[in-house]
Amino acid sequence: MDALGRGLAVLLVLTLLAPVFGWAAGQVGYAEPLENAAEATGATDDADPVGDAPLPDYGVPGLGSAAGTFVSAVVGTALTLLIVAGLGRLLGTDDRA
Amino acid sequence: MHIPDGYVDLPIALACGALAVAVLALAARRIDGEVSDARAPLVGVVAAGIFAAQMLNWPIPGGTSAHFVGGAFAAIMLGPHLGALAVATVVAIQALVFGDGGLVVLGANVFNMAIVEVYVGYAVYRLLAPYGEFRAAFAGGWLGITAGALTAAVQLGLSSAFAYELVTTVAIMGVGHLVLGLIEGGITAVVYRYLARARPDLRPDVAPEVSA
Numbered sequence: 001m002d003a004l005g006r007g008l009a010v011l012l013v014l015t016l017l018a019p020v021f022g023w024a025a026g027q028v029g030y031a032e033p034l035e036n037a038a039e040a041t042g043a044t045d046d047a048d049p050v051g052d053a054p055l056p057d058y059g060v061p062g063l064g065s066a067a068g069t070f071v072s073a074v075v076g077t078a079l080t081l082l083i084v085a086g087l088g089r090l091l092g093t094d095d096r097a
Numbered sequence: 098m099h100i101p102d103g104y105v106d107l108p109i110a111l112a113c114g115a116l117a118v119a120v121l122a123l124a125a126r127r128i129d130g131e132v133s134d135a136r137a138p139l140v141g142v143v144a145a146g147i148f149a150a151q152m153l154n155w156p157i158p159g160g161t162s163a164h165f166v167g168g169a170f171a172a173i174m175l176g177p178h179l180g181a182l183a184v185a186t187v188v189a190i191q192a193l194v195f196g197d198g199g200l201v202v203l204g205a206n207v208f209n210m211a212i213v214e215v216y217v218g219y220a221v222y223r224l225l226a227p228y229g230e231f232r233a234a235f236a237g238g239w240l241g242i243t244a245g246a247l248t249a250a251v252q253l254g255l256s257s258a259f260a261y262e263l264v265t266t267v268a269i270m271g272v273g274h275l276v277l278g279l280i281e282g283g284i285t286a287v288v289y290r291y292l293a294r295a296r297p298d299l300r301p302d303v304a305p306e307v308s309a
Binding site for chain 1: 098099100101102103104125128129130131132133134136137138139140141142143144145146147148149150152153154155156157162163179182183186187190191192193194195196197199200201246249250253258259260262265266269270272273274277296
């Protein structure tokens with residue numbers, strides 16, 4: 001398998017792991033230092049989302065949590081791949097020229 | 098470390114956004130013409146890997162969890178300028194598609210994770226590389242994410258929602274990420290060592306294999 005194929009295989013494994021990790025993090029209770037700081041200073045209630053995300057919290061509305069996380073992982077990973085590869089090509093040089 | 102809307106005062110969010118745009122514009126100019134077309138898809142794969150890895154929340158007993166951010170990793174693998182643009186793309190997709198990190202504070206989040214973490218992580222890596230690449234990559238990941246957390250803590254600590262408790266935000270986020278950053282450093286170093294052996298041509302300082 002060439003490098004690109006192997007890279008894509010790694011990406012697929014990571015997206016499959018996303019729901020597993022999501023479940024495990026839920027078991028211990030997810031809290032980042034940012035959230036701890038918000039609680040310590042009473043900022044938690046000030047969070048005020050502007051606009052609605054199409055896939056809020058890495059989930060698909062109406063889909064189960066594991067399936068939603070997996071779909072979100074695939075969509076986000078594919079979008080990043082396409083945009084950054086496109087950006088690279090845009091800013092790059094054609095070395096065959 | 099993704100700040101939601103409502104946490105940072107508007108002038109601070111706008112100032113960080115302007116700074117982020119300026120640095121990214123400079124970064125784009127610096128890499129202009131440096132990416133070969135053959136390397137572009139691989140650069141995309143590295144960025145996509147960072148997005149996917151950020152979704153993996155490592156549960157840590159005691160009720161915290163953290164995920165790999167990958168700023169230093171991107172800088173080491175892709176060079177700092179391309180790395181900054183790659184992580185900025187990841188952070189923008191997270192906010193726009195998944196609501197992870199606010200829209201008004203998008204510039205601040207890009208500043209912390211795609212600029213501070215990337216360039217600080219890269220500087221630490223370059224500084225320590227003569228003493229061993231593995232150790233340097235570890236320190237870059239570790240101190241890069243800590244630096245990004247500190248700038249986030251300053252933005253929050255200077256805002257009204259956090260009652261201007263700068264000392265509290267800096268202490269909680271600085272110490273928190275200094276500890277959690279050990280995981281970031283470990284992943285950065287291990288994956289870097291593996292990729293450097295498996296794909297030496299991915300490195301920014303190596304000439305593309307098809308250039309002839």
